[in-house]
Amino acid sequence: MYKRLLDRLLRWTLSLDVWINRIYPADFNPLYYTGGLSNLFLTVLVLSGIFLFLYYVPSFNDAYTSVQYITGAVPFGLNGVPYGQIIRGIHRYAADGFIIAILLHFFRNWFTERFRFSRDEPWISGMMLLVFAGFIGVNGYMLVWDQRAQLLVAMTGNTLAAIPIVGGALRSALFGGTGTTNLLLPRMLFLHVGPATALYVMLWWHYVRVRHPKVWPPAVWTLFSLGAVFLLSALIPAASQPLASTGAAPDRLAVDWFFLLPYVALKYVTPAWLVVLAVVIVVYGLYIPYQLPETPAAMGIRDSGIAQVVDANCTGCELCYFDCPYNAIVMVPSPHPGVTRAAQARKELAIVLESRCVECGICIGACPFEALELPGYLEEDIQGKVLDACRT
Amino acid sequence: MSDVKPSPDRRPRIVGFLCDWAVSSEGLVREDGTMRDLPSVTLIKVPCSGFIRPSWLEYALKNGADGAFVCGCPLGDCFNRLGNNLIADRVVQMRRRLERQKIQPDRVGTIFYGLHEQAEFVAAVREFSDRVAKLPAPPPPAPARKAPAAPATPAATGAPSPGGPSRPGPTEGGAGETPSGAPPGQGGS
Numbered sequence: 054m055y056k057r058l059l060d061r062l063l064r065w066t067l068s069l070d071v072w073i074n075r076i077y078p079a080d081f082n083p084l085y086y087t088g089g090l091s092n093l094f095l096t097v098l099v100l101s102g103i104f105l106f107l108y109y110v111p112s113f114n115d116a117y118t119s120v121q122y123i124t125g126a127v128p129f130g131l132n133g134v135p136y137g138q139i140i141r142g143i144h145r146y147a148a149d150g151f152i153i154a155i156l157l158h159f160f161r162n163w164f165t166e167r168f169r170f171s172r173d174e175p176w177i178s179g180m181m182l183l184v185f186a187g188f189i190g191v192n193g194y195m196l197v198w199d200q201r202a203q204l205l206v207a208m209t210g211n212t213l214a215a216i217p218i219v220g221g222a223l224r225s226a227l228f229g230g231t232g233t234t235n236l237l238l239p240r241m242l243f244l245h246v247g248p249a250t251a252l253y254v255m256l257w258w259h260y261v262r263v264r265h266p267k268v269w270p271p272a273v274w275t276l277f278s279l280g281a282v283f284l285l286s287a288l289i290p291a292a293s294q295p296l297a298s299t300g301a302a303p304d305r306l307a308v309d310w311f312f313l314l315p316y317v318a319l320k321y322v323t324p325a326w327l328v329v330l331a332v333v334i335v336v337y338g339l340y341i342p343y344q345l346p347e348t349p350a351a352m353g354i355r356d357s358g359i360a361q362v363v364d365a366n367c368t369g370c371e372l373c374y375f376d377c378p379y380n381a382i383v384m385v386p387s388p389h390p391g392v393t394r395a396a397q398a399r400k401e402l403a404i405v406l407e408s409r410c411v412e413c414g415i416c417i418g419a420c421p422f423e424a425l426e427l428p429g430y431l432e433e434d435i436q437g438k439v440l441d442a443c444r445t
Numbered sequence: 446m447s448d449v450k451p452s453p454d455r456r457p458r459i460v461g462f463l464c465d466w467a468v469s470s471e472g473l474v475r476e477d478g479t480m481r482d483l484p485s486v487t488l489i490k491v492p493c494s495g496f497i498r499p500s501w502l503e504y505a506l507k508n509g510a511d512g513a514f515v516c517g518c519p520l521g522d523c524f525n526r527l528g529n530n531l532i533a534d535r536v537v538q539m540r541r542r543l544e545r546q547k548i549q550p551d552r553v554g555t556i557f558y559g560l561h562e563q564a565e566f567v568a569a570v571r572e573f574s575d576r577v578a579k580l581p582a583p584p585p586p587a588p589a590r591k592a593p594a595a596p597a598t599p600a601a602t603g604a605p606s607p608g609g610p611s612r613p614g615p616t617e618g619g620a621g622e623t624p625s626g627a628p629p630g631q632g633g634s
Contacts, residue, residue: 063560064560064561067559067560067561068561070519070522070559071559071562074519079519079520079521079522079557080520080521082521082522085521085522165524167524263526264526265526265527354465354492355465355490355492357492376495376527376531378523378525378526378527378528379525379526411525412492413492413493413495413496413525413528414491414492414493414495414496415493415495415496415525415526415528415531417496417498418493418495418496418497418498418528418531418532418535419495419531420498427492427496430491430492432498432501435489435491435501436501436504438478438489439460439489439501439504439505439508439510440508441478441487442458442460442478442487442489442505442510443458443460443505443508443509443510444509
């Protein structure tokens, strides 16, 4: 059932690719670079965020005014921060781009089953990145301390309080006490910046098993994304809502559809159900890589076996080490010389880390010295098949 | 080139390596691996197009195939990572090597199509096959180890090639019933 659904989604994803490849050369298909686009937007966010951080004041009295000062809004006019309006717009729209790119990346890699084999770690770190990115985005809307921010604080508090037993404690921990306390904005500022730094730690985890990750999109798409963000921030200036009132929180929410979707859901479900839903989604997301059969044998495709290094032939040239997509090959100091003439002077020896090998055989194609083999699919087998093919 | 023989009646014999994750072979191949639409093309399934050693393409050419190609996922969308880009680069390098060996580089090729693009894949293979069919027969190879049925070219020095499998000129007209029944030299194992 799930498998059939996944097949259908894969078909749609690939036909979307085909359609886009008709417009662009395959090297420039933006859907092949969703990860790189996310990273690009994250970089833009960090740079513009540093700029905003220099001017932002995390206190109830000054937060709103400092944001108005950055953007040169009404009381300040030209006395505001130069280009502050543009930078704030960039920060806002790059955040939207970030979450779109992340979600595209998430769905694409889900539907094309790129969570298989040893890719569970990139998948799980990616889930963490997604959760953190959403959290940071919501925080950012609280920092402005306009009416929307106040409403968000109230809604978040209510949702957390709906968790049985620990809810109240969680709420106090997040907001520094019940209700809106003086600790709220400094804490939110830290929770905006701190996890943003943690994103880079998780990115390292995200990349650690990936050889040659496509960290940046092609230059065309870099320029296009930057241009789009600049253009949007100029055409639709990012603005605050009216200042948060000290009285009751407003009852209407100006929605940013990319970050505040869960809060829209609060209109239809009770806070307790929202919490349940969020937990289910995240836990299921973490479970995705383990849902389908893992090994090639269980999947019904060829079971070639872990790639094996032929000690006698390995020259320590590192070609397989560079090409292995999963960083499954490491070079170690050679314990003894090889047997063939090319291998006698070797300094290093390739070792396959079995837990990471997915039996794709890319190292076999990389090796010019016949020093790697898939035990279930040897070079002899291939040559036998070629001979058969030539005979028929 | 006096020996240009398009030989329209004879389909060139082609060996194709097909990635497991690229074009689905369901309904495309027969039991023995030949393609349903193009019986002269045999597909060999491999775990990834990056798995292919270019020497295997060469091996196919030297053992009686008229052409050899690799099919992988669309460039940029390797299920693993860059396997198809790697083989694309390697085939480009291999073409130069073939030129030096006086084998037409057009006899090897790469094709990149995704899982569901079977029709396009078949069309591309047909085009490849037609292109190979139009190529002139390659010059006769270095002397065969055993005297073949066709008169051997006296050009070489007579020293039998020690290791490499002999290449019994596959496209020598319609009568090119090459002695491939006897397994060629297994030197490359």
